[in-house]
Amino acid sequence: QVQLVESGGGLVQAGGSLRLSCTASGSIFSYNVMGWYRQAPGKQRELVASISAGTTNYADSVLGRFTISRDNAKNTVYLQMNSLKPEDTAVYYCNLVQRFEAYWGKGTLVTVSS
Numbered sequence: 001q002v003q004l005v006e007s008g009g010g011l012v013q014a015g016g017s018l019r020l021s022c023t024a025s026g027s028i029f030s031y032n033v034m035g036w037y038r039q040a041p042g043k044q045r046e047l048v049a050s051i052s053a054g055t056t057n058y059a060d061s062v063l064g065r066f067t068i069s070r071d072n073a074k075n076t077v078y079l080q081m082n083s084l085k086p087e088d089t090a091v092y093y094c095n096l097v098q099r100f101e102a103y104w105g106k107g108t109l110v111t112v113s114s
Contacts (some may be wrong), residue, residue, distance in 0.1 A: 002026040002103040004094045009108030012084055016112070020079040022094030022105055032098035034070055034077040038090035038110075045093065049079060062088075084112045 008020040020036065035050030035057075049068040050057045056068055067080040077094065089112050094105035 002028065002096055002098075002101075004096060004103055004105035006092065006094045006105045006108040009092060009110045011111045011113065014084060014086055014112055014114050016084050017080070017082045018084065018110060019081070020092055020094075020108060020110075022077050024075040024077075024094075024096050024103075028075050028096075029098045032096055035095045035097075036068065036077070036079045037093045037095055038088075039093070039107075040087075040090040043090075048092070050095075051077065081110070084110075086112045086114045088112050 003025050004022055006020060006022045008018060010018060012018050033050055033052040036048040037045050038048050039045040048059055048062055049066055051068045051070050065083045070077045089110060091107040091109050093107045096103045
């Protein structure tokens with residue numbers, strides 16, 4: 001089993017920054033993909049960014065503003081969010097995929113005020 005715990009969400013004004021963290025515990029294998037998804041009210045959950053073995057992937061809407069990184073020694077993934085916009089408001093979920101199994105955190109709310 002794998003547990004994911006997110007932190008770092010909150011309220012920020014448009015143009016501001018936040019950094020999300022997600023730490024994984026349990027049976028973590030050496031190769032996995034970690035990422036961040038988000039779900040705004042009334043919308044489907046969407047991929048924000050993912051990272052594996054140094055390869056990163058971003059949604060077009062956050063490219064150039066968000067940066068994903070990871071510390072393998074700590075089993076932690078980060079999402080640095082800059083130049084935040086009101087449309088970035090959502091619950092952000094941490095995700096880990098390994099050996100064809102997907103795990104999710106409980107989510108952290110990010111609210112960007114205009």
